[in-house]
Amino acid sequence: MAVGLQEARSDSPAEPPGPASARFSTLPPRKPKAPPWAKACIALGAVLLVLAAGTLTAAYGVTYRYESKLKRTDILGDLSDKQSTYTEGPLNFLILGSDDRKNDPSFAASEGLRSDTIMLAHVDKTLTKTYIVSIPRDSYVDIPASDDGKWQGGKDKINAAYNFGGPALTAKTVQQLTNVTLNGAFILDFSSVRKLVSIVGGVTVCIPFSMSSIHTERKWKKGCNFLTPDASQDFMRQRKTVPGGDFGRMQNQQRVILAVAKKMTSRGVITDPKKLDKLLSTVAESVTVDENLNLPDLALGLKNVRPDNLRCTTLPFLTDDLQTPAGSSVELDPVKGEELYAAMRDDTMDAYMAANPPSNTGQAGACS
Template sequence: MHDPGEEEDAGVLVGGDAYGGVRLTPSRARRPFRRSAKARRRNVLVAGFLSTCVLVTTGVVWATPRQIGTVDAGVGESVARGGAENILLVGVDKRDDLTRQQQNRLKLGREVGQRTDTMMVIHLSEDHRQVTVVSLPRDTWTTIPGQGEHKINSAYQFGGPKLAKQTVEAVTGLRINRYIEVNILGFIDVVDSLGGVTVCTPVPIDDQKIALNLAAGTHQLDGVQALLYARTRATARSDLDRIDRQQQVISALLNRALSAETLSNPAKLASFVNSTLGTVKVDPDDGLVDLAVQMRDVSLQNVRFVDVPLADVNYRAPTGESAVLWDKPAAKDLFTKIDNDQDVTKPTPTVVATPSAKPSAIAPGSVTLKVKNGTLITGLGARTKAGLVAYGFKVPDEPGNTDKKDYKRTLIRYPEGQEAAARVVAAAVPGAELKKADVKGIEVIVGSDQPKIAKQKTSSDATPKPAVTPTTKTAMQNICKQ
């Protein structure tokens, strides 16, 4: 066991793995662990936030204890100092390097490969006082650049941190400024260094797969129990309930870390900071000290957790997998607000349908279409045809394929004289591009934007309605009330 009096405890190693590392801070002999209360609080907040947001979730990267490692996610040119920032935090389910004893202890199984078992986007406001945490459901069905349609947690398996970052940027429209990975066993040490966390479960949990059995009510959990509590999917809403539990544990751990009991106890504080810093891997160009300074004014009341609006929580993917689909308009509204550094809790009035002076004289049932798949996504043409038929259009032929496979935006092509009918089709395919072409009839070329076919609107639908407001909670609201 490492002696806490040795000088390594006070140092931070970058790139500390089998390839060696470089110490960035002086040893304990040259810099005693003595800081002002404000500095201690600042360091605890950033350390706790960076680790707990992902550590509470699931299996993550195996890292050498008491080191800060580096991982290249390609964000070097995206780091914005002093302004609003978007941080991608991931917990990577990497089991290959764990011993069987470690796997058994943590109930991780022995599957090989790597997937991000948790992905969170953390937005730090421009004034550095507000933090918004958006949990991305790991079963999100989306397009992974260069790989087609998959669950979002497969991006890391296909292309590591860089592809995970690119995928999140593509699905959210945000630019990621920082990337952070965290260690699973380090989470256990972090929780135990604070004496555990208190959680409240509204329903009993009996997960025989991971040997977790909790009655409804309040529980004090140690590190292993807290990890299992945040990992289990053995409740009614599966992964969505798990996200709620992760947020609850994050809030409880931050509350414990920032309590007077911790801040006034040098031994406990040092143990917490050391165990926390040992969990983090960052992009080589990242700066945790710089981030700590920027987060110095953040309080628990200003840490807000937001859920991505969902359209279908029981989506059956073409591969047969169970997945979830985002409510694209509502999700776009959420991430646009984040990108503009706006309050995500305020609804944005939108018009969901534009009434014309008189109803269209062309009924969908009088319009015949052809559907072609313009991507490499298997089954996309068939799904689009099904949606158009449900809307009322006639699609007599089976979907075909275009010669080009790189259509990004869905295209509606129409011949001379059929523009009015094509506009009726466009009303059913939001976001599609209309284009007159040398074709015999109306064609829908489906792009990788994977349009969701609209439902027919009635006149009552033409009134302005507020956009879906995402579910939000502050860290204080997540804390268990005893």
């Protein structure tokens, strides 16, 4: 799930006008339309990550061609609301993301496997609006004991839960922190975003500052920048040269993801059978879902979700420099945090966002 979030803009250029005679006399053969499920699922996947990063785009097709590529595991256990249909809201989903950097020298000093991205996606009662709540990975929280007994429980950075007990312990930690009922969960290989950027032919993102990469010689100017697949991955990894550090990085990830989402749902992708197949295959191979999640039902229930109805915020915090045994951490604001959790539980996120504009939270706004 960053400071100064702006309203989303489409990256797709307008179709150039031409003489009327040319348009009517030389019309190319009409391309077959993508099936309705594809449009619904691509939009849905674009919202729930690509945030679950394109996760659900394969929902209906997954039963056939893409089923063998999709991975399932028990993430939620008894935390999940075992509903049989997703046609009634509100709904809440846990999204975990990790960037595979085993070959990155700067990543070699890291201890254990940790989740780089932790988000909650709240879909409102009407099943048309989605709110993405990012949880700072360095948030200092209570982490329950792991099932194997190797972690006895205690306080640490929230992304350590993945190392202590995998996605299941991360889910327990988030549920204990927020008391929000979870209807499903996804684990995203965040490096797959690079593949998605490649499929859609690159994306344009606009930033309110200049920044550079500590891993390469790339620089990005204040304003709009076109990102190739390699540049997009490099861009999303940066935090040391980004205002706000981890919070700035979360916003940049949102910018790339929404740009991909808009390109994914554009006519040039969804009406191109080869691109569509690559897209569905990529997201199916890049996502692990909770074993109880029914993707076809979910896609049907959320067919009206659109990227333009996506809003983002981050858990309110008091400081991002809390000194702890785990190192410098983020101290969450318990009072304002409970207001946000209650808004998710009560499906009043519209009112919460109106009462907590960017000037108050520093984090709320459109996912751009």
